[in-house]
Structures are given as structure tokens and as C-alpha cells.
Amino acid sequence: MKLLNLFRAKTTPEAQSRPQASVGQLFDGLDDPDLLAFMRNGGGTASGAYVTASKALQNMALLRCVTLISESIGMLPLNLIERGDEKKYATTHPLYRLLKSRPNQWQTAYEFKSLMQLRLLLHGNAYARIIRSRDQIIQLIPIDPALVTPKLDDQWNMQYHYQRKNGETLILPASEIFHLRDLSDDGIVGLSRVKLAREAIGIALQAEKAAARLFKNGVMAGGALSSPDKLSDEAYTKLQASVEAKAGADNAGRWMILEEGLKAEQFANTAADAQHIENRNHQIEEIARAMGVPRPLLMMDDTSWGSGIEQLGIFFVQYSLQHWFTVWEQATERSLLTPEECGKYFIKFNERALLRGTLKDQADFFTKALGSGGQQPFMTANQVRELLDMSKDKSKHADELGTPLIKDKNVTTNPAKN
Incomplete structure (x- = not known):
């Protein structure tokens, strides 16, 4: 009888838990990139939060990290420089204008670099289509990283499979794609920091939701x-x-x-309230650690401002931005210069724009650069004027290194003339 019961149809459904769709996960349509990421990765984290690139930016700590790095890369000049003793800007080369002012028909250089750096931080990869005319690069067109798949063929040549809007897949050689990649475990595809840190980001997003629910549903009486x-x-x-x-701000502090x-x-703050604030601060630290940004630049530590701001700026450039400078400089030389041109030119960011310091610091540096105090000069007058965005001095010796100036009491003399 029990054996027959195994095959007998049940007339009443059992009350049992069934898998349900995650509540609150909304997509704009079938072409929403978050939908594709949700289908590929399952979308969830241990904290229950759904983390993708666009969702992660809703966290203020990550938004600050990404905008700080992207805007810094976007505003810094990326120069094409001729190799040799003079090391002057290659202003006659078509690539100089492309990197300096107009990479394509609708973006400025700042917008292009900021967008590419933003995608690089969120996805681990940033791509741009290289458009040539008569063997000269005339445009760099940004491409959505979700539509590009880099692969190595059997001859160890890099290929990029680009999916067009009509569903067609276009296979492009490496010579037609400008590729920026973050740290990689295979040398082909960069690792997304958002994916690697999605558990920490998920906890931060859930903590923000908990705070929002507290303001919406919690008792806020004093x-x-x-x-x-x-x-x-x-x-x-x-x-x-x-x-x-x-009630109201005008009656604050009055007695009843x-x-x-x-x-x-x-009412006093409970230990749970203090722990909630501590947890949120800890998640800010975790996100800052993943993106390589110092805590004070996330407006976390008031004690680091003031006299330490100069050292903080140097720390940010050396340990946060220097990595991205190297990624950009070597990728542009690899993709945008021919092997023959690499022997004639190199590409470099002008990070001095972030390290100018105060006017007094600049004055001290430039006087030493020109040979003050008996020091060997290492800059000409016109090189100093160029860094200050001033017009060139057309005098005879403005482009020549001077001789050390020795200060004796109140008289400054030039030993070469004595």
C-alpha cells in the first residue's frame, strides 16, 4: 500500500517553500547590461545584495573613489614627446592632438580619459575602437566592455570579439582596439575590482538600506x-x-x-546604534582599500587635513595614481604607436599638475632649478615659464642653462663673471 502511495497523485498541494524571484531587482529591459551580469553571475552575494557596476556606484564611498581617480586621470595632460636630448612635445604628429584635445567627434580629451578610466575601475577593462585613415589614427571610439571579449588565437595573436547591436559578432585584430586592463591573472582580461570586492560592497549597500529603513520606519523620538x-x-x-x-530648529534647546x-x-544611543555606525565606517575602509584610495580623501579623517595635506597629495599620486599612469602610458605606446615610432616617441602623463603645491613651494623649487644658492641649474627660464603657462621669453639666454648663483651677504654674484 505504501508503494502505491508513491505514485498516487496528490489532491491537495503541500505547503512548502518554493524559490522566489528576488524582490526589488528591476531591469530596464532585455538590453540592460545589469540583466546580462545577473544571468551570468547569479547576481547575489552572501549579504543578499545584488552588486553590479552600476549598482555599486550607489555606494558613496565607491563613488568617491571612482570619481576621484577618474577625474584626476581625465584632467592630467597625456603628452606625446620626442625622444632625445631636448625631449620636446611632438606637436606635428597627429596623435598629439588626439591625446591632447580631441580623441573623437563628440568627446573632449577629459571626457574620453575619464570614461575609459571609469570603465577600467568598474569592469577591469576599457576598450576603444581605433579608426585610421591613410595609416594615421584619426579617432578613438569608446566601446562598452560588456560587448567585447578578448581572446588569443592559435598563433598567439590577440583578437577582440565585438558584439554589435544587431547581434552580429565582429572579430577585430589588436591593431584596431585600444585596450586598457587592470591586474590580470591570465594576461588577457583584466580583473574587475567591483567583482573582487562585491561582498564588501554588498555589505555596505545593505548597511545603507538598513539605515534608510530606520529613518522610514524607526521611532526617531528624542x-x-x-x-x-x-x-x-x-x-x-x-x-x-x-x-x-x-518643535522646529528655532526652539532647539528650550525647556518645556x-x-x-x-x-x-x-533617549540615549544604544550599543546597537554605535555598532551600526562602526560597521558602516569599516565598510568604507574596505572599499577604500580595494580601490587604493587613502581614507582622508574619502572625508573620513579630519586630523589629516591642514599641514599634512601636501604629503597626503604626494601619497595619493605615488601609491594610487602611479599605477594608472603606467597602465595608460604603456597601453597607448603599444596600441597607438608603430614599432618604428616607439623608437622616436614616448607618451607620458604630466603628474606635476597635481604636485604643484603652494606658490611659496613653487618659488623655492624654481629658484633652485635656476641655480640659486650655488646649486647646479637644471632648468632654463623658458622651461620654468612653460610650467607656469607663461609665454616664452625671446631673449638670447632664455633657453640656456645658467651658471650657479652664489649669495654672499646681500650681494648675489655670478662666479663665471668674476
């Missing part, structure tokens, strides 16, 4: 009025009117007159 006896209707009405009359034995009891 205290309570208690009475040993039940209040009469008249006393309750008077008390309610008195409380409402004392209590009647009928009422006692005021102020």
Missing part, C-alpha cells in the same frame, strides 16, 4: 514624557499642543513646562 497616572483628555491635549509648539507629575526621559 525622549518620552511619563506620568504615574493616566492623563485626562484636557491635560493630554495641552501637552500635545505644547510639544508641537516647541510639565504638569500633573510628568517626568521627561531622554
Whole structure:
């Protein structure tokens, strides 16, 4: 009888848990890139948050990290420089204008570099289609990283499979793609920092949701009025009117007159509230650590501002941006210069724009660069003027290194003329 019961149709459905779609995961349509990422990765984290590149940017700590790095890369000049003793800008080369001012028909150099760096930080890869005319690069067209798959063929040549909007796949050689990649475990595809840190980001997003729910549904009263006896209707009405009359910023700090034995009891922050704030601060540290940005630049530490701001800026350039400078410089030389041109030119960011310091610091540096105090000069007058965005001095010796100036008491002499 029990064996037959195994095959007998059940007339009443059992009450059992069934897998349900995650509540609150909305997509703009079938072409939403978040939908594709959700289908590929499952979308979830241990914290229950759904983390993709666009969702992650809703966290303020990550948004600050990404915008800080992307804007810094976008505003710094990326120069094409001729090799040799003079090392002057290659202004006559078509690539100089492309990197300096106009990479394509609708973007400025700042917008192009910021967008590429943003995608590089979020996806681990950034791509741009190289458009040539008569063997000269005339445009760099950004491509969505979700539509590009880099692969190595059997001859160890890099190929890029680009999926067009009509669904067609276009196979492009490495000579037609400008590829920026973050750290990689295979040398082909860069690792996405958002994916690697998605658990930390997920916890941060859930902590923000918890804080939002507290403001929406939690009791935000500052205290309570208690009475040993039940209040009469008249006393309750008077008390309610008195409380409402004392509300607002203009009445902050004023005392209330209590009647009928009422006692005021102020609510204090609980240990759970303090732990919630501590957890949120810890997640900010985790995100800052993943993106390589110092905590003070996320507006976390007031004590690091003031006299330490100069050292903080140097730290940010050396340990946060220098990695990205190298990625950009070597990728542009690999993809945008021919092997013959690599022997004549090199590409470099001008990071001095972030390290200028105060006017006093600049004045001290430039006087030493020109040979003040008996030091061997290493800059000409026109090189100093160029760094200050000033027009060139057309005098005879403005492009020549001077001789060390020795300061003797109140008289400055040039030993070469004595």
C-alpha cells in the first residue's frame, strides 16, 4: 500500500517553500547590461545584495573613489614627446592632438580619459575602437566592455570579439582596439575590482538600506514624557499642543513646562546604534582599500587635513595614481604607436599638475632649478615659464642653462663673471 502511495497523485498541494524571484531587482529591459551580469553571475552575494557596476556606484564611498581617480586621470595632460636630448612635445604628429584635445567627434580629451578610466575601475577593462585613415589614427571610439571579449588565437595573436547591436559578432585584430586592463591573472582580461570586492560592497549597500529603513520606519523620538497616572483628555491635549509648539530648529534647546507629575526621559544611543555606525565606517575602509584610495580623501579623517595635506597629495599620486599612469602610458605606446615610432616617441602623463603645491613651494623649487644658492641649474627660464603657462621669453639666454648663483651677504654674484 505504501508503494502505491508513491505514485498516487496528490489532491491537495503541500505547503512548502518554493524559490522566489528576488524582490526589488528591476531591469530596464532585455538590453540592460545589469540583466546580462545577473544571468551570468547569479547576481547575489552572501549579504543578499545584488552588486553590479552600476549598482555599486550607489555606494558613496565607491563613488568617491571612482570619481576621484577618474577625474584626476581625465584632467592630467597625456603628452606625446620626442625622444632625445631636448625631449620636446611632438606637436606635428597627429596623435598629439588626439591625446591632447580631441580623441573623437563628440568627446573632449577629459571626457574620453575619464570614461575609459571609469570603465577600467568598474569592469577591469576599457576598450576603444581605433579608426585610421591613410595609416594615421584619426579617432578613438569608446566601446562598452560588456560587448567585447578578448581572446588569443592559435598563433598567439590577440583578437577582440565585438558584439554589435544587431547581434552580429565582429572579430577585430589588436591593431584596431585600444585596450586598457587592470591586474590580470591570465594576461588577457583584466580583473574587475567591483567583482573582487562585491561582498564588501554588498555589505555596505545593505548597511545603507538598513539605515534608510530606520529613518522610514524607526521611532526617531528624542525622549518620552511619563506620568504615574493616566492623563485626562484636557491635560493630554495641552501637552500635545505644547510639544508641537516647541518643535522646529528655532526652539532647539528650550525647556518645556510639565504638569500633573510628568517626568521627561531622554533617549540615549544604544550599543546597537554605535555598532551600526562602526560597521558602516569599516565598510568604507574596505572599499577604500580595494580601490587604493587613502581614507582622508574619502572625508573620513579630519586630523589629516591642514599641514599634512601636501604629503597626503604626494601619497595619493605615488601609491594610487602611479599605477594608472603606467597602465595608460604603456597601453597607448603599444596600441597607438608603430614599432618604428616607439623608437622616436614616448607618451607620458604630466603628474606635476597635481604636485604643484603652494606658490611659496613653487618659488623655492624654481629658484633652485635656476641655480640659486650655488646649486647646479637644471632648468632654463623658458622651461620654468612653460610650467607656469607663461609665454616664452625671446631673449638670447632664455633657453640656456645658467651658471650657479652664489649669495654672499646681500650681494648675489655670478662666479663665471668674476
